[in-house]
Amino acid sequence: MEIKNLCKKAFEVKHDVAKLTTNEKNKILMDAAEQLIEDSEAIIAANKVDMKNAVENNMPQGLQDRLLLTVERIEDMAEGVRQIANLDDPIGNVLSMNKRPNGLLIGKKVVPLGVVGVIYEARPNVTSDVFGLCLKTGNCAILKGGKDAINSNIAIVNCLKKALLKNEAPIDAVSIIEDTSREKTYELMKMNQYIDVLIPRGGKGLIKSVVDNSTIPVIETGTGNCHIYVDESADFDKAIAIIENAKTQRIGVCNAAESLVINKKIASEFLPRLYTVLTNKKVKLYVDEEAMACLGDVTSVYEATEEDWGMEYLDYKISVKVVESIEEAIKHINRYNTGHSEAIITENYSRAQKFLDEIDAACVYVNASTRFTDGNEFGFGAEIGISTQKIHARGPMGLEALTSSKYIIYGNGQIR
Amino acid sequence: MEIKNLCKKAFEVKHDVAKLTTNEKNKILMDAAEQLIEDSEAIIAANKVDMKNAVENNMPQGLQDRLLLTVERIEDMAEGVRQIANLDDPIGNVLSMNKRPNGLLIGKKVVPLGVVGVIYEARPNVTSDVFGLCLKTGNCAILKGGKDAINSNIAIVNCLKKALLKNEAPIDAVSIIEDTSREKTYELMKMNQYIDVLIPRGGKGLIKSVVDNSTIPVIETGTGNCHIYVDESADFDKAIAIIENAKTQRIGVCNAAESLVINKKIASEFLPRLYTVLTNKKVKLYVDEEAMACLGDVTSVYEATEEDWGMEYLDYKISVKVVESIEEAIKHINRYNTGHSEAIITENYSRAQKFLDEIDAACVYVNASTRFTDGNEFGFGAEIGISTQKIHARGPMGLEALTSSKYIIYGNGQIR
Numbered sequence: 001m002e003i004k005n006l007c008k009k010a011f012e013v014k015h016d017v018a019k020l021t022t023n024e025k026n027k028i029l030m031d032a033a034e035q036l037i038e039d040s041e042a043i044i045a046a047n048k049v050d051m052k053n054a055v056e057n058n059m060p061q062g063l064q065d066r067l068l069l070t071v072e073r074i075e076d077m078a079e080g081v082r083q084i085a086n087l088d089d090p091i092g093n094v095l096s097m098n099k100r101p102n103g104l105l106i107g108k109k110v111v112p113l114g115v116v117g118v119i120y121e122a123r124p125n126v127t128s129d130v131f132g133l134c135l136k137t138g139n140c141a142i143l144k145g146g147k148d149a150i151n152s153n154i155a156i157v158n159c160l161k162k163a164l165l166k167n168e169a170p171i172d173a174v175s176i177i178e179d180t181s182r183e184k185t186y187e188l189m190k191m192n193q194y195i196d197v198l199i200p201r202g203g204k205g206l207i208k209s210v211v212d213n214s215t216i217p218v219i220e221t222g223t224g225n226c227h228i229y230v231d232e233s234a235d236f237d238k239a240i241a242i243i244e245n246a247k248t249q250r251i252g253v254c255n256a257a258e259s260l261v262i263n264k265k266i267a268s269e270f271l272p273r274l275y276t277v278l279t280n281k282k283v284k285l286y287v288d289e290e291a292m293a294c295l296g297d298v299t300s301v302y303e304a305t306e307e308d309w310g311m312e313y314l315d316y317k318i319s320v321k322v323v324e325s326i327e328e329a330i331k332h333i334n335r336y337n338t339g340h341s342e343a344i345i346t347e348n349y350s351r352a353q354k355f356l357d358e359i360d361a362a363c364v365y366v367n368a369s370t371r372f373t374d375g376n377e378f379g380f381g382a383e384i385g386i387s388t389q390k391i392h393a394r395g396p397m398g399l400e401a402l403t404s405s406k407y408i409i410y411g412n413g414q415i416r
Numbered sequence: 417m418e419i420k421n422l423c424k425k426a427f428e429v430k431h432d433v434a435k436l437t438t439n440e441k442n443k444i445l446m447d448a449a450e451q452l453i454e455d456s457e458a459i460i461a462a463n464k465v466d467m468k469n470a471v472e473n474n475m476p477q478g479l480q481d482r483l484l485l486t487v488e489r490i491e492d493m494a495e496g497v498r499q500i501a502n503l504d505d506p507i508g509n510v511l512s513m514n515k516r517p518n519g520l521l522i523g524k525k526v527v528p529l530g531v532v533g534v535i536y537e538a539r540p541n542v543t544s545d546v547f548g549l550c551l552k553t554g555n556c557a558i559l560k561g562g563k564d565a566i567n568s569n570i571a572i573v574n575c576l577k578k579a580l581l582k583n584e585a586p587i588d589a590v591s592i593i594e595d596t597s598r599e600k601t602y603e604l605m606k607m608n609q610y611i612d613v614l615i616p617r618g619g620k621g622l623i624k625s626v627v628d629n630s631t632i633p634v635i636e637t638g639t640g641n642c643h644i645y646v647d648e649s650a651d652f653d654k655a656i657a658i659i660e661n662a663k664t665q666r667i668g669v670c671n672a673a674e675s676l677v678i679n680k681k682i683a684s685e686f687l688p689r690l691y692t693v694l695t696n697k698k699v700k701l702y703v704d705e706e707a708m709a710c711l712g713d714v715t716s717v718y719e720a721t722e723e724d725w726g727m728e729y730l731d732y733k734i735s736v737k738v739v740e741s742i743e744e745a746i747k748h749i750n751r752y753n754t755g756h757s758e759a760i761i762t763e764n765y766s767r768a769q770k771f772l773d774e775i776d777a778a779c780v781y782v783n784a785s786t787r788f789t790d791g792n793e794f795g796f797g798a799e800i801g802i803s804t805q806k807i808h809a810r811g812p813m814g815l816e817a818l819t820s821s822k823y824i825i826y827g828n829g830q831i832r
Binding site: 106212218334356361364366368371404408409413 | 431520522527608612628634653657658660661662750772773774776778779781785787789795805806810822824826827828829831
């Protein structure tokens, strides 16, 4: 009942939120940033409760680090909200307007989606980010954060609501679901009467559960089994720098490289050089027979199983497959990738274009690291997630992904 | 098992279909048009079986008419496919390409969705239309037509496959599900492993069932409870012509008007004039108390119940509500509409703009009939359906709605 009420409240105010002008929305965002800093003490106190539970529950150190809030981190959250205020507001723009033979003038106008539901992991900074992105695009946000961050999230949302209240905007423009149990998540997924789109951010299990159960249109933000194909004409220095960067700069992210595909013509020369660089960074290699033959009897190299080709390690591990041709490389990548980010390293024009044409993924690179798949790196200023599905939005999603359109038609009495 | 195999086959050839050039696709479409005419006899023979069953099953006359195929109608189908060949191919265009500060060149390229599933009613002409639209956009089509048209559909798809075969293109670019039982439809809805998008076309019940059960992303093509609001400053002649057209030009379509909202200031003058025109066309009026008072004791006028406000009659019936103001009109329409097409009749500038801004629907009209909500009328050349949801596509969907995008990134060794 509680979830239904909360969704219904958002639904009831969505047209008022949609009507806010850019100036009004920016004022709320700047006030929210200030309020976050003013309320730092209360937010940190709530976060302490979450951190205490995390320690008691033996949460892994990496996750504890993402959960922790400090004065500096709250300042970063506030700065993130301010940056969103500085972005151009897409709402209300008319993308095209065409005159029909009968005189009708038909325009395509950018409008908010309405009510956006976001399910995410235990990272409290996402709470203010999602609020900022949704409000800037005239949407109401229904947030379901990780249960480990619930106290922090409630404190942050209370703070954001103060900024709405101060500006006489609907406080139901943002809500957090306080009961983080699995049943309530299922209940949320059935609220298609009130919610226009649901964005799950998190692991494979969560995303599959949402896809299987949601009656609300879903934007899948997916896992990344990202490949780098080293072509026979690759510049080895570029290839090694890019692979090192894509694998080791940050291992726990979806745009990290998880699998290498190497052309046979250069495998025996390239792989030993790459091996030295990767093993210096403590990377373990899971390789096929051909690659094994090129590397010889060395440490940190293991036989790959079928499972390795489909694996998103999120760890200091990478799989290596040797292929006869670019055709075999493309076939392998299109079979095992997750539609996220794939790269070719080559100096050959035709094979670069072929790879760009034929690889089926959100982002396809020539001679650059897969780590660039990111809203900020793409110049969107902010990101609500990275879509790995094909409808509505694909790749990093900025403000535009949080909008819909409506046709506005100016007539002077036309009938059919 | 059969459905899974059929979906898998489409999945396996989708990259080959995506690679077809515009010239190759157009050649297939022109050959398919010719083949339809060549195979007219076989298609009409299959259609005779469906028609015989339809008569035996007492199918309503209107539906029988939509099911019937004649030589002329097959010629129209062929002409429809030829027209699709003449449309611009959106696939492969790069919509924007921006240089980032680090030198990366990031482009957004239009690509096919992949495998498109379409569930539709017993109208065999839709079979060739959907094939044409999907092939033109490099997609594979999995068709589930109404069971009453199954023999006609199988004959048409066999004919389309001949055109594919003749051009050495994958014949699995189009498939029809021969078993039209409900269980098979449920099975189809779970094929998210192979199908990229599912488009249900049909009644409320079908669409709700797909939304509730599909694990494939769905584009809802919806019912239309379309309103016309007659403002106090309306030109009565325009208003009456538009209402007559929107209600009676074709009653069984989703863009027909189903409900009138009349400003109180003009109700007593306007309604009697409108009444004469509508009742001449045999339209029954379901009216509120205010409207009843304006009309007096006349035939063909009934008291509206709460149910009438939400009703898509698809019949010679219309509901009528009198309101105090445009604000009340907008509130009423946003509450009861189905997000399809809504119109205001007014000569007042500010209220026209307010209506365009605040009505939440795919298409919002000033001084024109809601009947224009149609891909051809909008200049798209063809239409796969009319979306009433907000993600991916909203309103009439042409070729563009059958595409996705991918980012292509040209680098020269960039790392993060």
